[in-house]
Amino acid sequence: MYVLSKNFKEFIQSQKSENNSVNEIISIVVSKDATIDKLKKYLVEHDGVLERIRNSALDYLLLYTYDTLKDDCITVEELNDFIALKKIFSIKQGDFIRYKEFEIQEILKQQFIRMYSDKFIDNKEAITQVNLQIMFDLSYDKFEEFKKEEVISALIGGADPRNLDISTLPKGFIL
Structure with a gap:
């Protein structure tokens, strides 16, 4: 055990x-x-x-x-x-989103605000993001959807996309 x-x-x-x-x-x-x-x-x-x-x-x-x-x-x-x-x-997979979606969104939003506030995602923050995704059994797309708002805010604030631990720019966002 x-x-x-x-x-x-x-x-x-x-x-x-x-x-x-x-x-x-x-x-x-x-x-x-x-x-x-x-x-x-x-x-x-x-x-x-x-x-x-x-x-x-x-x-x-x-x-x-x-x-x-x-x-x-x-x-x-x-x-x-x-x-x-x-x-x-x-x-089971999906239970957190099915029964506690609001609470999950709040936890993630709080973390994303903190992580993206300096317009740079360091290694520790990137690992924490992966761990949160694992903990709550979130698909890649669902996780990206949750962090989209803070990514856009960081990009509007002048962040370099290469420093944000993202694979693509948010849909409709042009540099």
Whole structure:
């Protein structure tokens, strides 16, 4: 079983879900003697729990996203934790957009404003963009759509397109 990072264990000390079942599952997977069998036993005893708590699990993962972005980057460790938690809570591809699109847009907009404000995307920011795309299971086109407004704003502000980590200019934009 994947061992969640020290960062995540620190996060759960200060952040609890409003849903007791989410907290119980987290407790099981972070315990020192965590096993897949213990998690399976809980899930069998609480049949259908993952479907019932999907919304709360998504909210908790969004809360963890905000926590990971406090330092403006997402480490490999944090990304791996997030991916593991999605598996633990049976979050499927498309669930974030289907159930939490507004919240995803807000997180991404906040990050894009910060990243594009200096009209230059450094390596750390480029990696963070890729990690956000992975975390929320966003297609390339959907991710590009979300960042389009800030890319255009940076270009209008005089940014060199080669410094913005974009493959093409936004549709209809002419230099």
